[in-house]
Amino acid sequence: MNFVRDALDLQVQVDAIGLGAIFALMAVGIGLVFGVMRLVNFAYGQLIMAGAFALAFASERDWPVGVGIALCFAVVLALSLAMERVVFRPLRTQSAAVMLIATFAVAFLLQSIALLWFGPLGKTATSLVQLNRPVEVGGVDIRKITIASIVVAVVCLALLVLLLNRTSIGLHMRAAAIDSQTARLLGVRADLVSTVSVLIAGALAAVVAVMLTVQYPTVTPTFALQETILVLAGVVVGGMTRLLSATLGGFLIGYVSGLLGGALPSSQSQYLPSFLFGLVILVLLIRPDGLFTRRRGLVERV
């Protein structure tokens, strides 16, 4: 029962929750855009990658940390806006599959541009690495970045909930997510709503870029790719139709990933992706509409 003992270890638990927090933020970014536009953004990881390169760019020039983070936000937000204008908006009337393929193409486009620009070995972002140092809390060594991830994730999610529930643009976004056609008839501006949701998703991508570069300072063109694939799987596993279930799905896959990573014996840890993807398939087979959705989707009948 080594596995169970390792999995219940407080250290492993804390790290897993920290990873889950970051994954949850990515899940919100993907789920928010899906809710408003019914579009699965495969290129979300490349936004994070672009932000990470911005951080590396700043850190190699010894710019202050604040400037680097500002540059990261500027790059990711500009890229998000461009993506929305050039790709998402013209495709709004297309089927989900066409939009997914289009974002797939954008993802590879951005990745290959990064490859051409920065090379396969990438750059290093070191301005925030001191956050990797641990502090001792109740006999457990917790890295500062783990605490920061959890705090930042909670704050971001709280702000988002406030925005969605307490402002009129939030109301518009929720309306568009439930029924975009009716919402438009009632005066919700589709362009504004989609722009805002893409911008929020972009801001979250920038936040994730900052936190991921602390843990993985080497920024390559495939930075955050593996994470994005897992989050996409997690979002679908959780249930894409509601933001809450998508977020929980993202958190869950991050948490399970951290747990398995910490608890699997080292001879089997290379098979971690297989375990994770196997779990994903299993859950999808049992609950195809999502783990956290209330009831099964209706099947259309003649």
Next chain:
Amino acid sequence: MRAGRTAIELLAPVLLVVAAGVIGIFVSQTTEIYFVTALISVSTVVAIYVFVGNSGVLSFGHISFFAVGVWAAGVLSIPEAEKPATMPYLFDFLGSTTVGNVPSLLIAAVVGGLFALLVGLPLMRLSGLAAGIATFAVLGITNNLLRYYEKIGPGLNTFSSVPETTDVLQATVGAVLVIVAAFAYQRSRFGRLLRATREDPAAARAVGVSIYRQRLGSFALSGFLAGFAGGLYIHFIPINVDAVYLDLTFITLAMLVIGGTTSLWGAVVGALFVSALDSVLAEMEDGMTLLGRTIDLPSGSRIIVVSAVMAIVVIVRPGGLTGGREFSLPRLRPAAAR
């Protein structure tokens, strides 16, 4: 008239592929590589089309069947004496068996088909995004296992010393066989039933079509053909397992989408068009002289162009270059007949 149109729908893609093969015979050794690659791409994309095109369900997992074909043909056709060097941990029965070119292609196809059947049994109950993610998960697992499980193959090492038997002739014959199989399937009762479920799932179910069974059959056939294409590929270039993962998934899906997802003609045109584009760009990366001017692109720019073309095609012409229709000769049909 109908029979004629049917014949043309099959002949057009076959002739296109044969023409590519014939040109490929007469070009130089270095250019020949591009033609063989293009012809194998045709086999791969048509294999994916058999499922994705006819069912309308997106699959990110087909490269896992291709990869399994690469693995089966690769492991089994490496000469027995060479096996301990590259694959020291191999299971005994894999280490002591060596097969020739054609049997290894057949085994690759059968293994690909069986794997698809096995995966499809549970997975074909899903549709939409859940199906997309689940097939992706299959790809992830396949890559992960082939990469690290060294009792079944070379792990991250290259499949070296596989006899390089896939030349222009074999690639052409292979592509034609795959096209004929795909055409026969889509003309068959099963192909039509599956297309009906694509067009209107509710109506198809109402007249008694089992969506699950039709998708499963198509998935298995598609895996069979993809495994065959994988076998062709490993007999052409020594590769390792990471060459049959995300990038290949992207490029083959791009070919299918650029050509037009819902037709066999679209799959063939897309594969050949993107391959041609890719080859020209590859030459340009090495420095190509065109009309007295030397074009020299930085290496890595071809994937940029291909993904940009794919994005543009999806935005401007979501049906692909062919509009998702089969080939036809519009001028031969009098307007009144339609």
